[in-house]
Structures are given as structure tokens and as C-alpha cells.
Amino acid sequence: MAIFSFFRSQKPKQFNFKPRFYDERQEKINEIIERNKAENISDAEAMKSRIKAGFKTRGIIDRTYESTARRKSNRTLLITMAVLILLTFLLLSNFLPEIVKLVE
Numbered sequence: 001m002a003i004f005s006f007f008r009s010q011k012p013k014q015f016n017f018k019p020r021f022y023d024e025r026q027e028k029i030n031e032i033i034e035r036n037k038a039e040n041i042s043d044a045e046a047m048k049s050r051i052k053a054g055f056k057t058r059g060i061i062d063r064t065y066e067s068t069a070r071r072k073s074n075r076t077l078l079i080t081m082a083v084l085i086l087l088t089f090l091l092l093s094n095f096l097p098e099i100v101k102l103v104e
Contacts, residue, residue, distance in 0.1 A: 032051055 029051060032054065033047065
């Protein structure tokens with residue numbers, strides 16, 4: 001038995017690794033490229049310039065959304081602070097004499 005396995009070499013084991021990494025940006029680039037291939041556009045430089053323009057406009061849109069969200073958040077914070085200060089002032093002006101009597 002050992003003689004037969006000596007002459008027969010083992011096959012190397014297969015390495016079946018499927019990466020779990022997902023690059024959304026690369027996926028969008030590939031999607032745009034596939035869409036342009038479907039439209040029979042062969043000029044690579046034109047495709048590159050359109051892809052770059054798409055990424056630039058997406059960045060501008062994201063920045064405007066970010067600034068709008070920040071402004072809205074700041075406004076909400078200021079309104080909340082103003083209401084809390086007003087409420088504290090009203091409560092202290094009405095109940096301060098009673099609180100002082102309780103402390104004494």
C-alpha cells in the first residue's frame with residue numbers, strides 16, 4: 001500500500017477564498033462604465049471626464065446637505081436652550097421665595 005501512494009503524488013489543495021470587502025465607489029464606477037459600454041461609447045477619455053464630473057457634483061451635493069443639516073441642528077439647539085432658560089427663569093421667579101423659606 002505504501003508503495004502505491006509513494007508513486008502517486010497528491011494534488012495541491014485548492015484555495016477558495018471569497019473576499020468580503022465591498023467598495024461602493026468602485027461599484028458605481030463599474031456601473032457607469034458598463035452603462036457607457038452599453039451605449040457604444042468607445043472614447044475612454046470622455047468616459048473618464050464624465051466619471052470625474054459625476055464625483056465632483058456628488059461632493060458638492062453632499063457638502064450642501066451637510067451644511068444645511070448643521071444649520072438646522074444649531075437652530076434646534078438654540079431654540080431648546082432659549083426655552084430651557086425661559087422656563088428656568090419663570091420657575092425661579094415664581095418659586096424662589098418658597099425655596100428660600102424651605103432652606104431656612
